[in-house]
Amino acid sequence: MSAPAQQFKHDAERLTRDLRHRSLIQTSLKKYEAARDAKKSRYRDWQSARQTAAEIKWDAINHLDTYLEEFVSKLEDRGSRVHWASTSEQARQIILGIIREKNARSIIKSKVMTGEEIHLNEALEKAGLTVVESDFGEYIVQLRHEAPYHFVFPAMHLVREEISELFQERLGSKPTNDPEELMMIARQVLRDKYITADVGITGANFAIAETGMISITENEGNARLTCALPKVHIALMGIEKVIPKLEDLALFLPMLATAGAGQALTCYNSLYSGPRQPGETDGPEEFHLVLLDNKRTHLLADAEQRDALHCIRCGACLNVCPIYRNVGGHTYGTTYQGPIGSVITPYLRGLQSWKHLSYASSLCGACTEACPVKIDLHHHLLQSRRNATAQRPIWWERFAFKGFAFVMNRPVLIGLATRLARVGQKFHPLINGTRLDPARAWTRSRELPSVSKQTFKEFWKSRTK
């Protein structure tokens, strides 16, 4: 078993036993569900909105080369500097290079998951820079030296009391359980950081090819300050974020808000098209855009699962996933948790090390049903299982399934197996659920059904006699 698989099993074992954790996550995601359904009902036809979104994304991903070139040339026309990074190492070096060139010391960041993906904070801190996360949730997990728990709600695993304790300990604030007061504590610290930061780093929710703009969605106004106050703005985004037209946002912005957070529209939606232009009074002096591949092209090369690049990172699939709801976000050990993470991580970080995520699913399909851009998530998990075993089968499993097929195609053997099971179950109570029990994986927590006195086959035979 790979190290990530071992870690996943270990953490899943621990967290599924943590009833407080399970109830916390399930309660907050049920609230999300109710809000989402209320907002979905405001669409005339949610299903055709999904279909349209999927088609736009399909077009964008299948013509990525032309849309990216269009996007980049429009941006460069207004004086932005665009950098192409094939790997996370290249992306880190590009960003460090820009920072060094400006002799910058302090960095403010708004929420950027591609930054998590390339471990940007570690690299910046190692280079002696000060990095502060400005999104409230991200700021909390940064203070806790933790990875985001959910790529949309980074601190959803924490309750107010825990945040208050953290702030008392790290910021010397007074105890309070009032969410607004907690926000104000963070805001006071952060306001200063915006003003003194030399560089602001953001992500991008969408990149519009037609106009050469990036679109950033947020609820706290922190991304606006991150873009507007420092002299240099660096945006880091995956190459799959591009959409063809500005008017596409009319669909994607509300959809992202509804599917992701149960909102009609996120509070702030901003478009950025480059550095301050002559005659303008504000905006950064320099605007850099780093386009990250980091093996997204591996996924692009697989026509079967390519639609996973449609993802707008709304997190809807995590929110409805019964696996996520029971094991939580940190258990995955990935930048992108939940079903979408289980689909793309094998492409981004290696199939054999991450295939366990595709098996850690009951294939219930709640994710696919929730996905606003119609990614065939749970079928991709099934396909990844096929790809993983075709590439490197587990010898005993293959042997077992060959045996299984052999038995299942021979009615005499099935009859024999039924009789053996009948005998076996007489003695089974002696070992039920113990280490000697061959069915222990099941019987540790569940009872086995008993073999019927008369199977259906036996019933049928008795009837036709």
Next chain:
Amino acid sequence: MRVTLFIPCFVDMFYPRVGVSIVQILERLGHHIDYPEELTCCGQPAFNCGYWDETRPIAERVLNRLKDAEVVVIASGSCGAMIKKFYPELFAKTPHARSALELAARCYEFSDFLVTKLGVTELGARFPHRVTFHDGCHGLRELGNKKQPRALLAKVQGLELVEMGEAETCCGFGGTFAAKFPMISTAMGEVKCASALETGAEYTVSNDASCNMHIQGLADRQRKPLRTIHLAEVLNSR
């Protein structure tokens, strides 16, 4: 109509009454039942584990044996999804591609067969109990059978249906998933059991015996007063 029955392995061995109920219901409606005894398995365990090459011999046998069947009724949403939805995928670009698609079009999960194919909901059943319904994921999302079982339950005399909050949430079975990740599977089952018990229903009804096997197995171990029953058994009660 000549109806060919597909009885999955776990129904044959553990829940024969599901099959017996289906036979009795369909015969009362005047249909002739064929049961190919040599078919037991659709191959789903191997398929879901990623061993598609190992699955094909099992599935080919099913294809061949059911090639001349007028209609096939499957006593499980999960096996139904395997044959209707995944056989065409399994056999895509093989010489069997066409027959897989043809078979898919002639296959019905039991409740879907009654409601969609036969247009029957009134079966003269009587089941004077308060029940809640669990939607098996494969039946619900792969086959789209949300309304069919409810339309049938609505016509059962004396039956009161109370929907649970987590009706559409997976029970945690997921085939080999239940053995590969027993801790997650069990936690999911606990969520399902709690939601079913919350309704105060005497029975949790499902059209998938494999979900019932998981829910009941967990409830029994935890000594929860939860009783599962298959939809066909409810519809065959009088």
